[in-house]
Amino acid sequence: MLEYAELTAILPHRHPILQIDRVLEVEPGRRIVAVKAVTGTEPCFAGLTDGLPASAYAFPPALIVESLGQAGAALWVLSARAGGDEPRGTLVFGAARDFRFAGAAYPGDVMRHEVVVESLKPNSAVMRGETWVGDRRIAVVGSMLAVARPESELAAGPTD
Template identity: 35%
Template sequence: MELDIKEIMARLPHRYPMLLIDRVLEMVPGKSIVAIKNVSINEPFFEGHFPHHPVMPGVLIIEAMAQAAALFSFEGNPEVNPADKKIAYYLVGVDDARFRRPVVPGDQLRLEVTAERISRSICKYSGSALVDGKEVAHAKLMCAIRTMEE
């Protein structure tokens, strides 16, 4: 299953400048995803990180993995949609994060995330980010699902 930006925006609440997924190449609902983030010099964070040597912040690479995880975890489940204003999907834990090389403007970040456990309240994932087939980062992620009161 593939998703374009319109389909991604229908499934995630994030918008510019925090929407960090541009395309989904592969998705197995409830199991795994391969998504793309095209890194442009026009990203707002490059103005301050760093003006003389632009590098994508590692925390945003982790956030991109978490957004990718939200896309595949509940696909086809009518009870949970991360874009629903009544549902909150929070990144609550990051373990074993490693950043192996800088991500710079012009890179295409390939995000590969696999579910280790998905439940109604807590989900655990293993994620990797690659550029040109080489791992630039990986981490174990934990996300929580909460129902919001209006």
């Protein structure tokens, strides 16, 4: 198990962008189970007016994707470290295919992400995963791609 402080040591994200709270299980090179507690104090709920229906407090799908992707990033880093290496450069979420939403998460829910490795290379990772709230599966991703890019490529400005 990895606690929040340990996650901040392996992922560059910080509040309010860090979207996983704890890793419950990890099998480097194979799978990870991570959780994110959704609270009413999330920045995405700031400014909502009183009297809105409960559906207004659904955690945004884009943040579910981000949270699932961060679980995958943690798996990639932990897998590389277990093999005596590190991904080279900054991890970048590249793409997700076959993403389906079958429900939502609300304040008070704990999302559980289960991510499985399809392929790990030094500069890329392909994974698939699911997000659950209790016994309800709320999201599925058929595949997601992440790449590692050198800082010099990310910091470059527009070219002429």
